Amino acid sequence: MSARRPLIAGNWKMNGLRADARALADEIGTLRKNKSQDAFDLLICPPFSVIETVGHVLDSTGIFLGAQDCHTAEKGAHTGDVSAAMLKDAGCSHVILGHSERRTNHKESNELVKQKAIAAHNEGLIAIICVGETETERENGKTLEVVTAQIKDSVPEGARADNTVIAYEPVWAIGTGKVATPDDVQNVHGDIRKTLAAKLGQETADGIRILYGGSMKPENAKELLALPDVDGGLIGGAALKAEDFWAIAQSCPSL
Numbered sequence: 286m287s288a289r290r291p292l293i294a295g296n297w298k299m300n301g302l303r304a305d306a307r308a309l310a311d312e313i314g315t316l317r318k319n320k321s322q323d324a325f326d327l328l329i330c331p332p333f334s335v336i337e338t339v340g341h342v343l344d345s346t347g348i349f350l351g352a353q354d355c356h357t358a359e360k361g362a363h364t365g366d367v368s369a370a371m372l373k374d375a376g377c378s379h380v381i382l383g384h385s386e387r388r389t390n391h392k393e394s395n396e397l398v399k400q401k402a403i404a405a406h407n408e409g410l411i412a413i414i415c416v417g418e419t420e421t422e423r424e425n426g427k428t429l430e431v432v433t434a435q436i437k438d439s440v441p442e443g444a445r446a447d448n449t450v451i452a453y454e455p456v457w458a459i460g461t462g463k464v465a466t467p468d469d470v471q472n473v474h475g476d477i478r479k480t481l482a483a484k485l486g487q488e489t490a491d492g493i494r495i496l497y498g499g500s501m502k503p504e505n506a507k508e509l510l511a512l513p514d515v516d517g518g519l520i521g522g523a524a525l526k527a528e529d530f531w532a533i534a535q536s537c538p539s540l
């Protein structure tokens with residue numbers, strides 16, 4: 286079990302019109318309000334279009350609000366993009382960066398992810414930097430090599446426990462129902478922490494939370510969240526059902 290306070294983060298991806306988003310956030314907020322002594326942090330990352338709507342609902346629930354991406358620049362001629370300053374202004378405390386759906390579909394490089402993380406840090410946002418291997422890389426025994434390179438090249442030198450979270454998401458496990466085995470997850474998370482320690486110093490690496498993401502559900506969460514280097518989850522599909530998201534959060538070991 287980890288000594289770090291677990292973070293259970295819901296990535297709603299491109300889901301949620303205003304009415305649905307409001308209803309889902311309200312359900313989660315109500316569950317949270319009934320439990321004031323939780324041993325975990327909760328975060329919801331809705332699509333840009335409903336960030337303010339969800340933010341209003343979450344107000345005074347203690348649930349953090351985040352976004353799913355940001356631009357490297359503070360402002361300017363970047364049609365369709367949103368800056369870290371705008372997210373901060375909209376009430377966000379966190380931003381997911383380098384999700385595999387962006388690395389793959391938008392050809393985001395490690396260097397771009399790092400620049401986005403620096404932009405997020407400059408605005409006082411917590412960057413959730415995603416890493417993870419593809420199925421082919423895994424089959425070729427390249428998991429640790431790929432993830433190590435992503436950590437070395439995507440995480441800024443100024444990363445600390447209070448401005449950075451890492452999410453390990455094996456690409457083949459995202460939305461597929463396939464989950465990495467607890468041994469594999471602990472092995473990769475342990476390796477990520479060693480890489481962070483070499484890059485940032487042992488003390489800093491010890492405090493940085495490393496989340497697991499990829500088909501995390503109420504049925505498998507307890508075992509995964511009990512692992513020594515797993516400090517929470519980045520949840521996709523199961524974050525769209527309040528009871529499932531809450532059940533995952535309830536699976537966190539108490540500190």
Ligand SMILES: O=C[C@H](O)COP(=O)(O)O
Nearest residue numbers: 296459460499500521522
């Ligand atoms: O950001 C979340 C991950 O991509 C996990 O998604 P999933 O829980 O639907 O597999």
